Each structure stands twice: as structure tokens, then as C-alpha cells.
Amino acid sequence: MKPRYEQPGISDGTTFTCFVRSESTFDFAWHHHQEYELTLITAGIGTRYVGTTVERYQLGAMVLLGPDLPHTFASEQSEANAEAVVTQFRYDFLGPEFFALPPFRVVDGLLARSAHGLRFDHVSDEVRAHVTRLPHLEAVTRTVSLLDVLRHLAEDATASPITGPGYVMAPGLAVRDRIDAVCRYLQQAHTEPVELAEVAALAHMSPTSFSRFFRRVMGRTLTDYINQLRVETACSLLTATSLPVTEVAARSGYRNLSNFNRRFRELKGLRPTEYRAAHPQTGNG
Incomplete structure (x- = not known):
């Protein structure tokens, strides 16, 4: 009955994981993990559960979820298929002090805000295209591209928290x-x-x-x-x-x-x- 704890599989020689999740249906599978998760819906519609918040998602929806934030996506049964591009990484995937460096502090702020989940309703088609390509890039190019995506998202003033101000992660x-x-x-x-x-x-x-x-x-x-x-x-x-x-x-x-x-x-x-x-x-x- 409790959320499944996920430990994403990270291949040798990589520092984070990025994959296309394609299924006939996204079933309700309440879970959490230590990684940040950037998800872009590339097929289907449905309902997204994040912390205390329940809301519908549409094609093209993009969210960034912080570590140990319980969540799941449940697609509509009427949809032909469900697909999402998922990227999971830890805060220190480029080193423990990387995001403390001056050029990346704006991204550090983005990651801090994602503790309540962030929804990007007005992200550009260009950023969506970059995210869609991530699973198909070689390791170095993929890392640089992910940093560029995070920079763009950090500069998005329209990003909004998913869970409300009353949400507090359970203490134990x-x-x-x-x-x-x-x-x-x-x-x-x-x-x-x-x-x-x-x-x-x-x-x-x-x-x-x-x-x-x-x-x-x-x-x-x-x-x-x-x-x-x-x-x-x-x-x-x-x-x-x-x-x-x-x-x-x-x-x-x-x-x-x-x-x-x-x-x-x-x-x-x-x-x-x-x-x-x-x-x-x-x-x-």
C-alpha cells in the first residue's frame, strides 16, 4: 500500500538516466525516489498525482519533481498509447559543489523550488524538442543539453509550483x-x-x-x-x-x-x- 521506492538504473559510464517511457497505459503506480525527475508528455493525456495535488495533464505537459516527492501519472483509458520522455538525476551528478558555482546558481534555485514540484505551462517548442532528443544523444552531448534545458527552465518566470503552500513532506x-x-x-x-x-x-x-x-x-x-x-x-x-x-x-x-x-x-x-x-x-x- 505504500509508494514504491524506485532506484533508477544508471548505466556504467553515465551520471544520470534518460529514457522514453512508452506503454499502452500509464497505470496508477504511486512511487518516489531520491532523484530529481524531469518529465515531458509526448503522447496521451491523463491525471497527474504529485504530493497533495491531483490535476489533469495534456500532450506536451512538462514538470520537474524534486527528490522523494511521491507522484504518478495515470493516463486516460481511451487513449491509444501513453508516452513520456523521463530524465532522472541526483543533485551531485556533476559533483557535490557544481551547482554552487556562480554560473549555475540559477539552476540551483530551480532545483530548490522543485521540492514542491514545478509545472511549465509556457515552455517553448525549442526546449521541448531538446528534451525529446535527450535519450538519443551520446553521454557528453546529453549532459551539456540537459544543463541547457535546466538553464532555460530556471529562467522561465511562468513556472508554477504543483503542490500548494500547505504541503510539507512527511517528516519520517x-x-x-x-x-x-x-x-x-x-x-x-x-x-x-x-x-x-x-x-x-x-x-x-x-x-x-x-x-x-x-x-x-x-x-x-x-x-x-x-x-x-x-x-x-x-x-x-x-x-x-x-x-x-x-x-x-x-x-x-x-x-x-x-x-x-x-x-x-x-x-x-x-x-x-x-x-x-x-x-x-x-x-x-
């Missing part, structure tokens, strides 16, 4: 394991009624203690997190099917249409019908 493995067990459970169960006592039992806590614990660690209430999951599920249904809004609400976990409309507008700034109109349909339902 025991706490993190409890939260991760809960997050994995909710990802599967959020479209059904969720009982506080049942969720609290996963963390071996009383409902009252768990509510305080969840809010302290996640920076939001359990109800707020469930609503975030449900609204993202609704977004997927609105864009991938022609189901009536009432059916979308029900399939997303809402038994009350007024509550669904209110929660949806709070999180997306649009009514469900407006959201559907603004996003082209990607499936037939």
Missing part, C-alpha cells in the same frame, strides 16, 4: 507510509461513498486523530482532497464522453447535483457545462 517514513496508504486507497475508492472511520483505520488511528493528522501533513482536509479527486474524474468524463452532467456527477462520486456543481466551480472556476464546451471531446462515451 512511518508518517509517509500512512499517508501513502490512504492516497492509494482514495484513488481507487473516491467515486464511492467514503467513510472517515474506514480511511482512519488504514492509518491505525481514530477518526478524530486522523482528521487532524491528515490536515497537518497534507495541508488540506480529507473532504477537500476527496473533492479534488472527484472533480478531476469529472473533468475526464466531461471531455472523454457525451454523458449527461447528472451521470458525470454520479460516476464521479456525487449523489447531489447541486453539490457537484458547487464543488466543480470552486476548483475549476467554471460550471461543468462550461468546462465541457471549452475542452474538445476526446471520446464517444
